[in-house]
Amino acid sequence: MLPIIKESDFRKELKSAPRAGYLFFGEEDYLKAFAVKQARELISPDPSLAFFNDMRLDAVEFTPQKLLDALTPLPMMADRKLITVSGLNFNAMRPNELEELCEVLGELEAYDYNLLILIASADCLDPGYLPKRPSTPLTKLGEYLAPVQFERCTTAKLTAWIGKHFAHNGVEASPALCAQMADYCGHSMFTLAGEIDKLCFYTQYHGKAQATEEDMRLVCCPANEYDAFAFTNAIMDGRQDVALSILADYRFRRIQPVIILGDVTRVICDMITIRAMTSDGTPNKEIAQILKMHEFKVGLYQKSLRNVSEKRLRRAFEACLATDASIKLSPLGYTPLEKLICSL
Numbered sequence: 653m654l655p656i657i658k659e660s661d662f663r664k665e666l667k668s669a670p671r672a673g674y675l676f677f678g679e680e681d682y683l684k685a686f687a688v689k690q691a692r693e694l695i696s697p698d699p700s701l702a703f704f705n706d707m708r709l710d711a712v713e714f715t716p717q718k719l720l721d722a723l724t725p726l727p728m729m730a731d732r733k734l735i736t737v738s739g740l741n742f743n744a745m746r747p748n749e750l751e752e753l754c755e756v757l758g759e760l761e762a763y764d765y766n767l768l769i770l771i772a773s774a775d776c777l778d779p780g781y782l783p784k785r786p787s788t789p790l791t792k793l794g795e796y797l798a799p800v801q802f803e804r805c806t807t808a809k810l811t812a813w814i815g816k817h818f819a820h821n822g823v824e825a826s827p828a829l830c831a832q833m834a835d836y837c838g839h840s841m842f843t844l845a846g847e848i849d850k851l852c853f854y855t856q857y858h859g860k861a862q863a864t865e866e867d868m869r870l871v872c873c874p875a876n877e878y879d880a881f882a883f884t885n886a887i888m889d890g891r892q893d894v895a896l897s898i899l900a901d902y903r904f905r906r907i908q909p910v911i912i913l914g915d916v917t918r919v920i921c922d923m924i925t926i927r928a929m930t931s932d933g934t935p936n937k938e939i940a941q942i943l944k945m946h947e948f949k950v951g952l953y954q955k956s957l958r959n960v961s962e963k964r965l966r967r968a969f970e971a972c973l974a975t976d977a978s979i980k981l982s983p984l985g986y987t988p989l990e991k992l993i994c995s996l
Contacts, residue, residue: 654786656799659683666691670732671798672760673768677777677790678802679946682841684771687800688736695734695767704728711739716756723756723763731765738771742789743778750792757796770797781941805841806948810834814844821852824862832865837872847872880915881952884923887916887993888960888968895993899986909979909986916992917972924965926953968996 657665662674670691676684696706707722714737727733742750760768770793779801780787790799805813811830818825825833837847854871855863883902886895902912922943929939936954940947971992978988 653783654791654794654799656783656794656801659687659800659802662687662798662800663690666694670767672764672766673757673770673797675770675772675790675793675797675799676802677772677779677799679774679804680802680841681773682845683802687802688769688771691734691767691769695732696730698730701728701730705730705733707733707735709735709737711741714740716752719753720756720759723759723766723768727765732767733765735766735768736771737769738773739776740770740772741776742772742793743776745789750789754792754796757793760796768797778944781944784941804946804948805839807831807834807839810839810841810844813841814848817845817848818852818863821849821856823852823855826862829863829865829868833868833872836868836874880912880919881949883912884916884919885956887996888920888923888956888964890996892993896990899989899993903986909989910976912989913972913975913979913992917969917976920965920969920972923953923957923960924969926950927957927962927965930954930957964996971995 665671676687678684692706696702698705704725705727709718709722719735719737722735725733745753757768760766777789778787779790782801786794793799811827811834814830814833815825815827818830833844833848837844851863851868851871855861855867860867883895883898886892886898899912922945925943926939929942936947936950939945940950943950975988975992978991
């Protein structure tokens with residue numbers, strides 16, 4: 653079984669005895685960026701020596717040879733130097749490209765004065781079915797680098813993080829406001845960090861010590877996080893006004909009808925699959941691994957399915973097939989989707 657460590661484990665190792673190389677992967681890109689920042693502050697704290705001790709490669713300029721060239725030089729007036737590689741799409745790599753990269757990674761031990769971090773964004777490395785069946789790229793890279801998984805925060809952890817972010821800025825925020833902030837501004841940690849900073853600056857500018865919900869709604873931008881799951885739920889629950897409102901937002905953003913329908917059909921198929929597997933007694937963790945879905949999201953699907961009959965699910969799937977034909981056979985724009993919403 654591939655040994656995978658958590659973000660907390662990486663932080664502990666970084667302070668004591670970091671390994672030669674790490675592979676950052678998983679859903680939460682904000683936490684990856686924060687972990688790299690911590691490594692940078694520890695390994696290369698002197699900006700005047702960053703040219704020698706803080707080397708950064710991205711996908712545009714990356715080649716295995718350039719990585720080897722970065723590994724070779726000794727650090728300048730320091731024990732170690734940091735090398736970060738970002739932007740590579742490991743899912744799109746051909747087998748020979750992955751092998752060439754691994755050949756260079758095999759040289760890491762010969763240059764043990766380096767700390768190498770490969771940063772895979774959320775959609776650029778398929779982890780496979782963890783922990784039992786990791787993907788081929790993850791398995792191969794894991795032979796040379798310590799895989800560090802950055803999982804998406806649960807709502808409870810996110811709320812706690814929001815409170816800490818306020819406190820870091822010297823502003824008080826009640827637990828209720830932190831929870832409201834996640835609902836109002838969305839669950840993207842990158843977005844939340846910016847909105848929290850903005851609210852803190854506003855609060856301090858007006859000489860106040862505590863942020864309020866009124867200030868949040870005045871200063872912060874509401875999230876526009878309508879996704880396929882929320883849209884499909886509104887359709888399946890018969891909340892036509894909500895579904896049509898979400899569709900209007902899709903139309904405003906010029907998302908093609910065939911893409912919208914494809915996402916809705918995928919969610920309905922996931923609903924059908926999760927219902928069947930749950931009825932068979934399959935544990936949620938196993939369902940999540942098979943469907944490549946977070947276990948928390950499986951629970952959301954199951955909660956949504958409590959109010960949806962099997963007959964209604966089947967009728968919705970058949971309606972999606974009919975809508976697909978309407979969209980592809982005639983240029984009716986969003987009209988078939990409107991009919992789909994109003995027919996269920």
